[in-house]
Amino acid sequence: MLKFAVKRILVSIPTLLAIISLVFFLVHITPGNPFDGERALSPEALKSLMAQYRLDLPIWQQYLLYLDDLIHGSFGISMKYLGQPINSLLFPDNMGGFWVTLRLSIYTMLIAVPFGIILGAYAGLHKNSWFDKLVVSSNIFFTAVPTMVTGPLFVLILAVTLQLFPAGGWGDGDFAHLFLPVLVLVLAYSPTIAFVTRGSIIDVLNSNYIRTARAKGLPTKKILFKHAIKPAILPVISLLGPMFAGILVGAVVTEQIFTLPGLGVLTTNAATNRDYNMIMAITILGSILTIVFNIIVDLLYMLLDPKIKQ
Amino acid sequence: MFVKAKNLNLDTPKTKGFWLSVFSRLARNKLAMTSGCIIVVLTLLCIVVPMFSSVAYDKTDWGQIMQSPSAAHWFGTDSLGRDLFVRCFIGGRITFEIAFAAAFVVLLVGIFYGAIAGYVGGKLDTIMMRIVDVLYGIPFLFFCILLITLFGNSMALSFVAIAAISWLDMSRIVRGQTLSIKHKEFVEAAMISGVSNFKIITRHVIPNLLGIVIVYAALTVPNMIVMSAVLSFFGLGVTEPMTSWGLLISDGAQNMQAWWLLLSPATLMVITLLSFAFLANGLRDALDPR
Amino acid sequence: MTAKKIPLLDVRNLTVEFKVQDGLVRAVNGLSFKVYDGDIIGIVGESGSGKSQSMLAIMGLLAGNGKISGSVKFMGQELVGISTAKLNKIRGDKMAMIFQDPMTSLNPYLKISSQMTEVLMLHKNMSYKDALAESIKMLDRVKIPDAKNRVHLYPHEFSGGMRQRVMIAMSLLTKPKLLIADEPTTALDVTVQAQILELLRDLRKEFGMTIIFITHDMGVVANLCDRVNVMYGGWLMETAAIQIIFKNPIHPYTQALLATIPSLDHDVDKLKTIPGEPPNLLQLPAGCPFQERCSQVSAACTQNIPLRRVENRHVVKCANSNGVAL
Numbered sequence: 001m002l003k004f005a006v007k008r009i010l011v012s013i014p015t016l017l018a019i020i021s022l023v024f025f026l027v028h029i030t031p032g033n034p035f036d037g038e039r040a041l042s043p044e045a046l047k048s049l050m051a052q053y054r055l056d057l058p059i060w061q062q063y064l065l066y067l068d069d070l071i072h073g074s075f076g077i078s079m080k081y082l083g084q085p086i087n088s089l090l091f092p093d094n095m096g097g098f099w100v101t102l103r104l105s106i107y108t109m110l111i112a113v114p115f116g117i118i119l120g121a122y123a124g125l126h127k128n129s130w131f132d133k134l135v136v137s138s139n140i141f142f143t144a145v146p147t148m149v150t151g152p153l154f155v156l157i158l159a160v161t162l163q164l165f166p167a168g169g170w171g172d173g174d175f176a177h178l179f180l181p182v183l184v185l186v187l188a189y190s191p192t193i194a195f196v197t198r199g200s201i202i203d204v205l206n207s208n209y210i211r212t213a214r215a216k217g218l219p220t221k222k223i224l225f226k227h228a229i230k231p232a233i234l235p236v237i238s239l240l241g242p243m244f245a246g247i248l249v250g251a252v253v254t255e256q257i258f259t260l261p262g263l264g265v266l267t268t269n270a271a272t273n274r275d276y277n278m279i280m281a282i283t284i285l286g287s288i289l290t291i292v293f294n295i296i297v298d299l300l301y302m303l304l305d306p307k308i309k310q
Numbered sequence: 311m312f313v314k315a316k317n318l319n320l321d322t323p324k325t326k327g328f329w330l331s332v333f334s335r336l337a338r339n340k341l342a343m344t345s346g347c348i349i350v351v352l353t354l355l356c357i358v359v360p361m362f363s364s365v366a367y368d369k370t371d372w373g374q375i376m377q378s379p380s381a382a383h384w385f386g387t388d389s390l391g392r393d394l395f396v397r398c399f400i401g402g403r404i405t406f407e408i409a410f411a412a413a414f415v416v417l418l419v420g421i422f423y424g425a426i427a428g429y430v431g432g433k434l435d436t437i438m439m440r441i442v443d444v445l446y447g448i449p450f451l452f453f454c455i456l457l458i459t460l461f462g463n464s465m466a467l468s469f470v471a472i473a474a475i476s477w478l479d480m481s482r483i484v485r486g487q488t489l490s491i492k493h494k495e496f497v498e499a500a501m502i503s504g505v506s507n508f509k510i511i512t513r514h515v516i517p518n519l520l521g522i523v524i525v526y527a528a529l530t531v532p533n534m535i536v537m538s539a540v541l542s543f544f545g546l547g548v549t550e551p552m553t554s555w556g557l558l559i560s561d562g563a564q565n566m567q568a569w570w571l572l573l574s575p576a577t578l579m580v581i582t583l584l585s586f587a588f589l590a591n592g593l594r595d596a597l598d599p600r
Numbered sequence: 601m602t603a604k605k606i607p608l609l610d611v612r613n614l615t616v617e618f619k620v621q622d623g624l625v626r627a628v629n630g631l632s633f634k635v636y637d638g639d640i641i642g643i644v645g646e647s648g649s650g651k652s653q654s655m656l657a658i659m660g661l662l663a664g665n666g667k668i669s670g671s672v673k674f675m676g677q678e679l680v681g682i683s684t685a686k687l688n689k690i691r692g693d694k695m696a697m698i699f700q701d702p703m704t705s706l707n708p709y710l711k712i713s714s715q716m717t718e719v720l721m722l723h724k725n726m727s728y729k730d731a732l733a734e735s736i737k738m739l740d741r742v743k744i745p746d747a748k749n750r751v752h753l754y755p756h757e758f759s760g761g762m763r764q765r766v767m768i769a770m771s772l773l774t775k776p777k778l779l780i781a782d783e784p785t786t787a788l789d790v791t792v793q794a795q796i797l798e799l800l801r802d803l804r805k806e807f808g809m810t811i812i813f814i815t816h817d818m819g820v821v822a823n824l825c826d827r828v829n830v831m832y833g834g835w836l837m838e839t840a841a842i843q844i845i846f847k848n849p850i851h852p853y854t855q856a857l858l859a860t861i862p863s864l865d866h867d868v869d870k871l872k873t874i875p876g877e878p879p880n881l882l883q884l885p886a887g888c889p890f891q892e893r894c895s896q897v898s899a900a901c902t903q904n905i906p907l908r909r910v911e912n913r914h915v916v917k918c919a920n921s922n923g924v925a926l
Contacts, residue, residue: 018444030460144583146536148543149576152563160566208704216719217692230709249451268544271459279459283452306754
C-alpha cells in the first residue's frame with residue numbers, strides 16, 4: 001500500500017512540472033515586458049531592471065533558474081514592489097496574505113464536511129420527508145447561486161441592516177470577523193456534500209448486501225454504522241478532492257466581498273500592476289495546493305476501499 | 311450470406327420516436343417549461359429594453375444620483391445618476407452574450423476534443439487526457455487572471471479566458487460517453503461489417519452524444535455567467551461605462567446603503583441561474599427517466 | 601385418526617402490492633401453501649411470477665413501497681405485521697435466506713470473518729473467538745480450502761462459486777429450521793451449479809433444515825426438490841410432489857412449462873416455447889393471469905378461481921380442473 005502511495009505522489013510531479021512550465025512560458029512568451037508604460041525609464045534604468053529580473057537572459061536559462069528558485073522554496077521577487085521577495089508578501093509574519101485564505105478554506109472544510117454529511121445522511125434516511133426535500137432544494141439553490149451573490153446579500157441583511165456582524169475587514173482574525181465569510185462559504189459548499197451523501201446513503205441502503213444484513217436479523221443501528229457507513233462515505237470523499245480547488249477560489253472571491261487581506265487582494269493588485277512574478281507565484285501556489293489536496297483525498301479513499309488496498 | 315455494408319440499416323436506438331418521447335416528457339415538466347420561458351423572456355428583455363429605453367445606459371445625471379426606485383427610475387439610479395433599470399438589462403445583454411458565446415465555444419471544443427479522444431483511444435487518448443489533467447490542476451480564477459493580466463483587460467479576452475478553462479469538463483464527459491457508446495454492440499457490429507468511421511461517428515456516436523451534451527449545455531451557460539460575474543468582481547473583463555451583472559452586483563456590494571443597487575441585478579441573476587438549473591434538471595429527467 | 605402435523609410455514613392468502621408512479625403492482629396474489637418440516641420445496645416461475653417477492657415478503661425484506669396482507673405463520677408465530685425487533689430475532693436465526701448474486705450480496709467492505717461472526721455473536725451470544733472458530737468449521741464444511749486463513753479475506757478475493765458457498769455457510773451458522781434460497785445457482789456456471797446443489801443436499805442430510813428453493817429451471821427442481829410450487833403472474837398455479845408434477849401435471853401452465861424442457865433423448869427441429877409474453881403486473885386481467893397464453897382458456901377463467909385439491913397434497917388453481925375446493 002505504501003508503494004501505491006509513493007507511486008501516486010510521484011505521478012503528480014510531472015503534472016505539477018507541466019503546470020509550472022505552462023504558466024512560466026505563457027508569461028514569458030507574451031510580448032512586452034512588465035516595465036512598459038510604468039513611468040518614463042531611462043534606457044540604463046530599464047537595462048538594469050531587466051538584468052535584475054534576469055529578463056536579459058535566454059529564456060531557457062530563466063526557466064531553469066526559476067525552477068531552481070522554486071526548489072529552494074522561493075517564488076522570486078515582486079515586479080511591483082521592487083526588491084521585495086514574493087514570499088514575504090504571500091506569507092507575511094502577521095498572519096495575513098496566504099494564511100488568511102488558508103484559514104478560511106480550512107475552517108470551511110472543517111465545518112462544511114461534517115455538517116453536510118450529517119444533514120445528507122439524515123435526509124437520505126428519511127427520504128421524501130420535508131427535511132429531505134429541503135436538503136435537495138437547497139442544493140439546487142446554493143449550487144446555482146454563487147457566493148458573490150449570497151455574500152453581499154448576507155452582508156446586507158446581517159451586517160448593514162441588523163448590525164449583528166461587521167460588514168468586512170479582518171480585525172485580528174477574531175470570531176466576529178470570521179463568522180460571515182465562513183458562513184457564506186459553508187452555505188455554498190455543504191449543500192453539495194449533503195446532496196451527495198444523501199444519494200449515496202439511498203443507493204447503499206438499496207444494495208443487495210444491506211438486504212443480506214437485514215436478512216441476518218441485524219438491528220438497524222448495526223446495519224447503519226457497521227455495514228452502510230463505509231460505502232456511503234466513499235463517494236463523498238472522492239467529491240472533496242476537486243471541491244477543495246473550488247473552496248480555494250470561493251475563499252478568494254469571499255475575501256473580495258469582505259475586504260479580507262488574503263490572496264484575493266494580492267491577486268487583484270498583481271493583476272492591476274502587472275506583477276507577473278506575483279501572478280505566477282499565486283497560480284502555482286494554488287495549483288500545488290490543489291494537487292496536494294487531491295493526493296490526500298486519493299490516499300484516504302485508497303485506505304478505505306479494500307478493493308484498491310491490494 | 312453477407313449483405314453489403316451500405317445496405318445494412320443499423321438503426322441506432324435513438325429513433326425519431328425517442329426524441330418525440332423526450333420532448334413530450336419535457337413538456338410535461340411544468341417547472342422546466344416555466345424556467346425555459348423565463349429564460350426566453352429575460353433574453354428578449356435584455357435585447358429590447360436597452361433598444362427602446364428613453365434613457366441611455368451610460369447617461370449620467372448629476373441631479374439624480376443614488377435615487378431609490380421611483381416612477382421615473384423603476385430600479386433607481388446609481389452613484390452617477392444613471393438609470394439602473396436600463397443598466398440591468400444592458401448588463402444582462404452583455405452577460406448573456408459572453409455566456410452564450412463562451413458556452414458555444416466550450417461545446418464545440420469540448421465535444422470535438424472528447425469525441426476524438428474517446429473514439430480513437432489508445433495513445434492519443436492518453437496524451438489528450440493528460441493535457442486535460444494538467445489544466446485541471448490550475449484553479450480557474452487564477453488562470454483567468456493570469457491570462458487577462460498578460461493580454462490586457464477586455465471583454466473579448468475575458469470570454470476567451472473563461473472558455474479556455476471550461477471546455478475541460480465537457481471534454482471529459484464527452485469522452486466518457488463516447489467510450490461507452492463505442493463499446494455497445496451495435497457499434498461493434500457496424501465496425502465489423504466495414505461501415506466507415508465517418509458514418510459510424512455521424513450515424514451512431516453523435517446522436518447518442520446529443521442527450522448528454524444538451525444537458526451539459528444547459529449547465530454550462532449558467533457557469534459562464536457566474537465566471538464572468540466573478541471576473542467582473544475582480545475588476546476584470548467588462549469595463550465602465552459598459553456594464554454586466556457582475557459589475558452591477560460588485561457596485562451594489564460596495565454601496566450597501568443603497569440597497570436597490572444590489573437587489574435588482576442580484577435578483578435577475580439568481581432568477582436566471584435557477585431557471586437554467588431547473589431546465590437542466592428537467593432535460594436530464596426527460597432524457598433518462600428512472 | 602392421525603394428528604395433523606403443524607406446518608413449519610403456513611402461508612394463507614398472501615398478497616404483496618407495490619405502489620408505483622403508474623398505479624398498483626400486485627406481485628403476489630392470494631398465495632396459500634404449507635411447508636412441513638423436512639420438505640425441500642422448489643418454487644418455479646418466470647420473471648414476474650412473484651416467486652421471489654413472496655419469499656422476500658415473508659422475510660420482511662420488501663422494498664419501501666411494498667404492502668403485505670394475509671397471513672404467514674412460521675412455527676406457529678404470525679409474521680405479517682410483526683415488529684421489526686421481533687422479526688430480527690427470527691430471521692438470521694431460525695429462518696435464513698441466501699440470494700442470487702453472491703458478489704453483490706456480500707458486503708465488499710467487510711471481511712468474511714466479520715460478516716460471519718456477527719450472526720453468531722448476535723443470535724447465539726457467542727464471543728468473537730468462539731464465533732470465529734465456528735465460522736471456520738462451517739467454511740470447512742462447505743469445502744472452502746484453507747478456511748482458517750481465507751476467513752479473513754474480503755468477498756472480492758473469492759471466486760463466484762466459492763462466494764456462494766460462503767453465503768451458504770453464513771446462513772447455516774445458526775442451524776436454521778428453514779433455509780430460503782433465491783435462485784442461488786442462476787448466476788453460476790453449470791458445473792459450479794451442480795456442485796452447489798450437491799452441497800445443499802449433503803448439508804440437508806447433516807443439518808436437517810427445510811429448504812425452499814426458488815428457481816426458473818425445472819431441471820434444478822427435478823434434481824433437488826421433493827415438492828414443487830408452480831407460480832405465474834403472482835398466483836400459485838399448482839403444487840404437488842415432484843414425481844406427480846412430472847407424471848401428471850394438471851395446470852395448463854405446468855404442462856406448457858414441462859413441454860419446453862428439451863430432451864437429451866431425441867432430436868427436435870424447433871424448441872418448444874410458450875406463445876405470448878409475461879403479464880403486465882400493472883394491468884392484470886380479471887381472473888387467471890395465464891388466460892391470454894392458455895390453450896385451454898374458457899369463460900370461467902375470468903372469474904375468481906379457488907384452489908382445488910385434486911389428490912393428497914396436490915393442489916391446483918385452474919378453472920378447468922376437478923377436485924375439492926379448499
